[in-house]
Amino acid sequence: MSLQSGIKRSAIALSSLWLMVISQAGMAATPQNFLDTYAQEAKVQNPGFKGFSAKAGENFYKQTHGGDWSCSSCHTGNPTQAGKHAVTSKVIQPLSPNANPARFSDVDKVNKWFKRNCNDVLKRECTPEEKGNLLTYLLSVK
Numbered sequence: 753m754s755l756q757s758g759i760k761r762s763a764i765a766l767s768s769l770w771l772m773v774i775s776q777a778g779m780a781a782t783p784q785n786f787l788d789t790y791a792q793e794a795k796v797q798n799p800g801f802k803g804f805s806a807k808a809g810e811n812f813y814k815q816t817h818g819g820d821w822s823c824s825s826c827h828t829g830n831p832t833q834a835g836k837h838a839v840t841s842k843v844i845q846p847l848s849p850n851a852n853p854a855r856f857s858d859v860d861k862v863n864k865w866f867k868r869n870c871n872d873v874l875k876r877e878c879t880p881e882e883k884g885n886l887l888t889y890l891l892s893v894k
Protein backbone atom coordinates (compact mmCIF):
# COMPACT_ATOMS: atom_id res chain seq x y z
CA MET A 753 0.00 0.00 0.00
CA SER A 754 1.46 3.42 -0.93
CA LEU A 755 1.70 6.12 1.71
CA GLN A 756 -0.94 8.16 -0.13
CA SER A 757 -3.54 5.41 -0.23
CA GLY A 758 -2.68 4.54 3.36
CA ILE A 759 -3.49 8.06 4.44
CA LYS A 760 -6.72 8.02 2.45
CA ARG A 761 -7.73 4.73 4.00
CA SER A 762 -7.13 6.09 7.48
CA ALA A 763 -9.21 9.18 6.73
CA ILE A 764 -12.17 7.20 5.49
CA ALA A 765 -11.89 4.69 8.31
CA LEU A 766 -11.88 7.53 10.83
CA SER A 767 -14.90 9.36 9.45
CA SER A 768 -16.93 6.15 9.07
CA LEU A 769 -15.85 5.16 12.57
CA TRP A 770 -17.15 8.45 13.93
CA LEU A 771 -20.67 7.78 12.60
CA MET A 772 -20.46 4.27 14.03
CA VAL A 773 -19.49 5.59 17.45
CA ILE A 774 -22.33 8.12 17.35
CA SER A 775 -24.85 5.43 16.43
CA GLN A 776 -23.62 2.88 18.99
CA ALA A 777 -23.54 5.42 21.77
CA GLY A 778 -27.14 6.21 20.88
CA MET A 779 -26.15 9.84 20.22
CA ALA A 780 -28.02 11.94 17.70
CA ALA A 781 -26.00 12.65 14.57
CA THR A 782 -26.33 15.94 12.72
CA PRO A 783 -26.65 16.54 8.97
CA GLN A 784 -23.11 17.98 9.15
CA ASN A 785 -21.76 14.65 10.49
CA PHE A 786 -23.17 12.95 7.39
CA LEU A 787 -21.81 15.63 5.04
CA ASP A 788 -18.31 15.27 6.56
CA THR A 789 -18.36 11.51 6.16
CA TYR A 790 -19.68 11.60 2.59
CA ALA A 791 -17.04 14.20 1.68
CA GLN A 792 -14.26 11.99 3.05
CA GLU A 793 -15.60 8.99 1.17
CA ALA A 794 -16.11 10.99 -2.04
CA LYS A 795 -12.47 12.16 -1.92
CA VAL A 796 -11.28 8.60 -1.68
CA GLN A 797 -13.37 7.53 -4.69
CA ASN A 798 -12.53 10.62 -6.73
CA PRO A 799 -9.36 12.57 -5.88
CA GLY A 800 -10.67 15.47 -8.05
CA PHE A 801 -13.74 15.86 -5.81
CA LYS A 802 -14.33 19.57 -5.16
CA GLY A 803 -17.34 19.65 -2.87
CA PHE A 804 -21.07 19.02 -3.06
CA SER A 805 -23.57 20.79 -5.30
CA ALA A 806 -27.17 21.56 -4.33
CA LYS A 807 -28.05 21.81 -8.05
CA ALA A 808 -26.69 18.33 -8.78
CA GLY A 809 -28.56 17.09 -5.71
CA GLU A 810 -31.80 18.62 -6.96
CA ASN A 811 -31.44 16.99 -10.38
CA PHE A 812 -30.60 13.69 -8.73
CA TYR A 813 -33.69 13.98 -6.53
CA LYS A 814 -36.12 14.95 -9.28
CA GLN A 815 -34.96 12.74 -12.15
CA THR A 816 -35.69 9.10 -12.77
CA HIS A 817 -32.67 6.83 -13.17
CA GLY A 818 -33.78 4.28 -15.73
CA GLY A 819 -36.84 3.08 -13.81
CA ASP A 820 -40.31 4.50 -13.06
CA TRP A 821 -39.45 6.26 -9.82
CA SER A 822 -37.47 9.27 -8.73
CA CYS A 823 -36.89 10.25 -5.10
CA SER A 824 -39.64 12.84 -5.60
CA SER A 825 -42.17 10.08 -6.47
CA CYS A 826 -42.54 9.42 -2.75
CA HIS A 827 -40.91 12.47 -1.14
CA THR A 828 -42.71 14.96 -3.50
CA GLY A 829 -41.23 17.71 -5.68
CA ASN A 830 -40.74 19.80 -2.56
CA PRO A 831 -38.81 17.98 0.19
CA THR A 832 -40.03 20.44 2.85
CA GLN A 833 -43.53 19.00 2.37
CA ALA A 834 -44.92 15.69 3.58
CA GLY A 835 -44.89 13.05 0.87
CA LYS A 836 -46.90 9.96 0.08
CA HIS A 837 -45.61 6.47 -0.66
CA ALA A 838 -46.03 5.75 -4.40
CA VAL A 839 -47.36 2.25 -3.69
CA THR A 840 -48.93 2.23 -0.24
CA SER A 841 -50.04 5.91 -0.10
CA LYS A 842 -48.72 6.04 3.47
CA VAL A 843 -47.80 9.57 4.54
CA ILE A 844 -44.06 10.24 4.64
CA GLN A 845 -42.88 13.15 6.79
CA PRO A 846 -40.77 15.81 4.97
CA LEU A 847 -37.28 14.64 3.97
CA SER A 848 -35.55 17.99 4.43
CA PRO A 849 -34.01 18.53 7.89
CA ASN A 850 -35.13 22.18 7.52
CA ALA A 851 -38.75 21.05 7.82
CA ASN A 852 -38.21 17.90 9.88
CA PRO A 853 -35.45 18.00 12.53
CA ALA A 854 -35.64 14.20 12.98
CA ARG A 855 -34.08 13.73 9.54
CA PHE A 856 -30.38 12.83 9.34
CA SER A 857 -30.14 12.38 13.09
CA ASP A 858 -30.20 8.57 13.22
CA VAL A 859 -27.28 6.83 11.51
CA ASP A 860 -28.91 3.40 11.24
CA LYS A 861 -32.11 4.82 9.85
CA VAL A 862 -30.32 6.92 7.22
CA ASN A 863 -28.15 3.99 6.12
CA LYS A 864 -31.10 1.63 5.96
CA TRP A 865 -33.29 3.93 3.88
CA PHE A 866 -30.56 5.15 1.55
CA LYS A 867 -29.80 1.53 0.78
CA ARG A 868 -33.41 0.55 0.22
CA ASN A 869 -34.51 3.66 -1.70
CA CYS A 870 -31.41 3.87 -3.87
CA ASN A 871 -31.88 0.24 -4.84
CA ASP A 872 -35.54 0.92 -5.68
CA VAL A 873 -34.77 4.00 -7.77
CA LEU A 874 -31.27 3.33 -9.23
CA LYS A 875 -30.99 -0.47 -8.92
CA ARG A 876 -27.74 0.13 -7.02
CA GLU A 877 -26.51 1.89 -3.92
CA CYS A 878 -26.00 5.65 -4.11
CA THR A 879 -22.40 6.90 -4.17
CA PRO A 880 -21.08 9.13 -1.37
CA GLU A 881 -21.07 12.04 -3.84
CA GLU A 882 -24.73 11.46 -4.72
CA LYS A 883 -25.68 11.28 -1.04
CA GLY A 884 -23.72 14.45 -0.24
CA ASN A 885 -25.23 16.37 -3.18
CA LEU A 886 -28.69 15.23 -2.15
CA LEU A 887 -28.25 16.27 1.47
CA THR A 888 -26.78 19.63 0.39
CA TYR A 889 -29.90 20.16 -1.72
CA LEU A 890 -32.21 19.13 1.15
CA LEU A 891 -30.47 21.67 3.40
CA SER A 892 -30.80 24.40 0.75
CA VAL A 893 -34.60 24.28 0.37
CA LYS A 894 -36.66 26.62 2.48
Ligand code: HEC
Binds near residue numbers: 823874
Ligand atom coordinates in the same frame (compact mmCIF):
# COMPACT_ATOMS: atom_id res chain seq x y z
C1 HEC B 1 -41.25 4.09 -3.04
C2 HEC B 1 -41.22 5.27 -2.16
C3 HEC B 1 -39.88 5.96 -1.94
C4 HEC B 1 -38.98 6.39 -2.89
C5 HEC B 1 -39.08 6.29 -4.40
C6 HEC B 1 -37.89 7.01 -2.16
N1 HEC B 1 -38.11 6.95 -0.81
FE1 HEC B 1 -36.89 7.62 0.68
N2 HEC B 1 -38.16 6.93 2.10
C7 HEC B 1 -39.35 6.26 1.84
C8 HEC B 1 -39.92 5.78 3.08
C9 HEC B 1 -41.23 4.98 3.23
C10 HEC B 1 -39.04 6.18 4.11
C11 HEC B 1 -39.14 5.85 5.60
C12 HEC B 1 -40.28 6.50 6.29
C13 HEC B 1 -39.89 7.82 6.85
O1 HEC B 1 -38.76 7.97 7.31
O2 HEC B 1 -40.72 8.73 6.82
C14 HEC B 1 -37.95 6.90 3.45
C15 HEC B 1 -36.89 7.47 4.12
C16 HEC B 1 -35.78 8.03 3.51
C17 HEC B 1 -34.59 8.49 4.21
C18 HEC B 1 -34.37 8.49 5.72
C19 HEC B 1 -34.01 9.88 6.23
C20 HEC B 1 -34.05 10.02 7.71
O3 HEC B 1 -33.10 10.56 8.28
O4 HEC B 1 -35.07 9.65 8.31
C21 HEC B 1 -33.71 8.92 3.25
C22 HEC B 1 -32.29 9.45 3.45
C23 HEC B 1 -34.35 8.73 1.96
N3 HEC B 1 -35.61 8.21 2.14
C24 HEC B 1 -33.77 9.08 0.76
C25 HEC B 1 -34.33 8.79 -0.50
C26 HEC B 1 -33.65 9.03 -1.75
C27 HEC B 1 -32.26 9.61 -1.90
C28 HEC B 1 -34.48 8.61 -2.75
C29 HEC B 1 -34.21 8.60 -4.23
C30 HEC B 1 -32.99 7.92 -4.66
C31 HEC B 1 -35.69 8.10 -2.11
N4 HEC B 1 -35.56 8.24 -0.73
C32 HEC B 1 -36.77 7.56 -2.77
C33 HEC B 1 -39.93 6.06 0.61
C34 HEC B 1 -39.33 6.32 -0.63
